[in-house]
Amino acid sequence: MKKTILTSTALAAGLAVSAGAASAQEIRFMCYSDGNECAVYDDLLTRFEEQNEGVDVVVDEVPYQAIVENLPVQLAAGTGPDIAKITDTGGLNEYYLDLAPHVDTGYWDEAFGETLNWYRVGDRDGYYGMHSQLTITGPFVNATLFEQAGVEMPGAGATWEDWAAAATKVAEATDADFPMAIDRSGHRVAGPAVSYGAKLVEDGTGTFEGFGPFAEAFVGWNEDGTMARDVWASQGGATYADAAQEFINGEVVFYYSGSWQVGRMDEQVGDFFDWKVVGSPCGPAGPCSGMPGGAGIVGFEQTEHPEIVAKVIDFLAQEDIYAEAAARTRNLPAHLGVAQTGVEFEGATPAAQAALTAFAADLPNVAPEAFAYQGYSGNRAMYGITVERLSQAIVGELSVEEALARMNDDLEAAMSEAQ
Amino acid sequence: MxxxxxxxxxxxxxxxxxxxxxxxxxxxxxxxxxxxxxxxxxxxxxPVILNIFYATTGSDNVLLSDRPYVGARNFVTLTDCGNYLDANSCREDKFWRAVWNTLWFVTLQVGFMVGFALLTALILNRDIRARGFFRSVFFFPVLLSPVVVALIWKWILQREGVLNAFLDWTGVGGVNWLVQADWAFGWSVFISVWAHMGFYTLILLAGLQAIPRDVYEAAIMDRASAWRTFRRITLPLLAPTMLVVLVLALIKGVQTFDEIYAFTGGGPGTATTFIIQYIYEEGFAGAPRLFGLAAAASLLVAGVLVVLTLIQLWVNRRNVNG
Known part of the structure; x- marks a missing residue:
């Protein structure tokens, strides 16, 4: 009798486990946060789970480094997640799941417009990614230092040269350590380089043609003290470094970074001084362009549940959900409908709200070259090359001409290896 | 039991x-x-076999099956130079900058480290007060994680760091240590010596304590000077230990990566980029990932390390055989 009970209990337990395994469809979402993004998505996806019984979306929050370094290797080995939040929009294209068969492509075209192209490469031109946070590079200015120095802030249409001259005057008058600073990142200098005439992408291929004038100016600013030399010269390789802390400390008059820094400025500058965001300065070539960027959510072909993956991403792409996410995470929306309606960023101070509005207002000024560069699959290689070689020119290991020649050689080698 | x-x-x-x-x-x-x-x-x-496969294949694919065979192309790329003494004349200039930096670094670091370790060991071998305490003090940095070592010194040496604050206070004025290539390199050598010297001091101390006392007593009876005693007794009897220390320090010096990478990131420019960092950046940190080039460079480094290890084995064998 006892044996029979044991057997039936084991059988029942086995059946229950296998039934559970069959009904629970687990979707792994590899996510990184600049602020609170993963927590917000986790919360929003609880609603999705309630609407879709049997689906369990697990949000795995990982450091950004894991997205950059580990995710590509996992995908190459076929052990990647079902969904991920990524920034290398074009670079991972070969692994993307085409959402087109499962979503309303008309709605997606209308909602995300041109940003859909950032996820497309060559023939693989489906519907792959929902751009979840749009960023744009631009300058933060210490308005208090300008006021103390009695220098008038350059207005709309001012050039990099105008800003360099004004910031230098302010720094001299106020004893600020540095007139200007730009993050040590190939992405950050791309907008200014375009304003100076760099093409960056031509016929779908990366190029450093026209990069010379900006390189000359930038290296010169680092040599004459206009630019904070510490940022680019105190690191090696392609390591990222920013000057946010220097700006927060009141040591930098004009700091070129991007919209994702607004939260940090808002929290850490506080009442220490007045700061504001101005549009990207113009260059001799004409454009006054920042560089767009940000992150998007994509699904991967190797998933066992393509339909559910598409459903999850489509859920996050719906206007009401997207608007809520943008407001709660304080990110600029890439969703055209949400952008048009405007976003009341949750918990943002008037300064932060004004800064985000200023960044959003600068989006139409993004040059087509900068827009194309963001979607170019080889942009990460070009970012790294830019940082390494410009740094060498700044510290005097290479002349600007040698640095430019090396940039072209490096790009050629990288592209041939990446074929 | x-x-x-x-x-x-x-x-x-x-x-x-x-x-x-x-x-x-x-x-x-x-x-x-x-x-x-x-x-x-x-x-x-x-892993060595896999490394050879990667070194002889191309593309940025991680799976060997997706990597086309390229023969010795990666080795040719690394060694294609107009003049090996001028990195700018080399196709892969970053590799040669790293090679020369490593050679300079190893020469200076090993020289200073063995010298200071010997001096410290000689002092700690004497009957000084609080000898146990000082032995611990010199060994303490060895226990620290390389990243902790790097962060401590970064805080001290950065533009608004402790050292510059002190120099400003004394009126001398601060120096931007980590932005000037020569200073950054010099401090990298210093930090590396500071962090590892305790280990070699300990080995040399053990070597010193193994020298029989009666030899020194005979020297005292012969009224030999301290310098003569050191030159004619201590140094010859310590030579086998010194050689082991030297070879170990050389191998460790060539492998330097973590603490300097965390300290300067290899900069300014490539002033403190050493060979292991070059391999790491080409293979894992950059885009696209040039696994083939990184694997070829690592095989070349492995060759150098094998030579150094063979020297160590030969020295050991010679010591054993008297």
Whole structure:
């Protein structure tokens, strides 16, 4: 009798486990946060789970480094997640799941417009990614230092040269350590380089043609003290470094970074001084362009549940959900409908709200070259090359001409290896 | 205890005897060596073979099956130079900058480290007050993680760091240590010596303590000066230990990466980029990932390390044979 009970209990337990395994469809979402993004998505996806019984979306929050370094290797080995939040929009294209068969492509075209192209490469031109946070590079200015120095802030249409001259005057008058600073990142200098005439992408291929004038100016600013030399010269390789802390400390008059820094400025500058965001300065070539960027959510072909993956991403792409996410995470929306309606960023101070509005207002000024560069699959290689070689020119290991020649050689080698 | 072990041994004995009968006593040795051989094969030999495969294949694919064979192309790329003394004339200038930086670094670091370690060991070997305390003090940095070492010194040396605050206070004025190539390199050598000297001091101290006392007593009786005693007794008798220290320090010096990478990131420019950082950046940090180039460079470094290890083995053997 006892044996029979044991057997039936084991059988029942086995059946229950296998039934559970069959009904629970687990979707792994590899996510990184600049602020609170993963927590917000986790919360929003609880609603999705309630609407879709049997689906369990697990949000795995990982450091950004894991997205950059580990995710590509996992995908190459076929052990990647079902969904991920990524920034290398074009670079991972070969692994993307085409959402087109499962979503309303008309709605997606209308909602995300041109940003859909950032996820497309060559023939693989489906519907792959929902751009979840749009960023744009631009300058933060210490308005208090300008006021103390009695220098008038350059207005709309001012050039990099105008800003360099004004910031230098302010720094001299106020004893600020540095007139200007730009993050040590190939992405950050791309907008200014375009304003100076760099093409960056031509016929779908990366190029450093026209990069010379900006390189000359930038290296010169680092040599004459206009630019904070510490940022680019105190690191090696392609390591990222920013000057946010220097700006927060009141040591930098004009700091070129991007919209994702607004939260940090808002929290850490506080009442220490007045700061504001101005549009990207113009260059001799004409454009006054920042560089767009940000992150998007994509699904991967190797998933066992393509339909559910598409459903999850489509859920996050719906206007009401997207608007809520943008407001709660304080990110600029890439969703055209949400952008048009405007976003009341949750918990943002008037300064932060004004800064985000200023960044959003600068989006139409993004040059087509900068827009194309963001979607170019080889942009990460070009970012790294830019940082390494410009740094060498700044510290005097290479002349600007040698640095430019090396940039072209490096790009050629990288592209041939990446074929 | 014996009561437990004996029955267990008897149980093991039965299959072992059967195995011995089956394989013969000589072949049985392989059975005992097998676990170690398997581990060595998996974690040492296999990676070397894989490395050779990566070094002779191209593309940024991680899977070997997707990587086309390119023969010696990666080695040619690394060694294609107009003048090996001028990195700018080399196709892969970053590799040669790293090679020359590493050579300079190893020369200076090993020289200073062995010198200071010997001096410290000689002092700590004397009957000084609080000798135990000082021995611990000199060994303490060895216990620190390389990243902690790097962060401590970064805080001290950065533009608004402790050292510059002190220099400003004294009126001398601060220096932007980490932005100037020569200073950054110099401090990298200093930090590396500071962090590892304790380990070599300990080895040399053990070597000094192994020198028989009566030799020194005979020198005192002969009224030999301190310098003569050091030159004619201490140094010759310490030479075998010194050679081991030298070779170990050389190998460790060539492998330098973590603390300097965390300290300067290899900068300014490539002033403190050493060969291991070059391999890491080409293979893992950059885009696209040039696994082939990184693997080829690592094989070249492995060749250098093999030579250094052979020197160490030869020195050891010579010492054993007297």
């Amino acid at each position: 014996l009561r437990i072990i004996t029955p267990v041994m008897r149980v093991i004995e039965i299959p072992m005897l059967a195995l011995q009968r089956l394989l013969g006593i000589n072949r049985l040795a392989w059975v005992f060596l097998a676990p170690n051989l398997i581990l060595f094969g998996l974690f040492a030999f296999l």
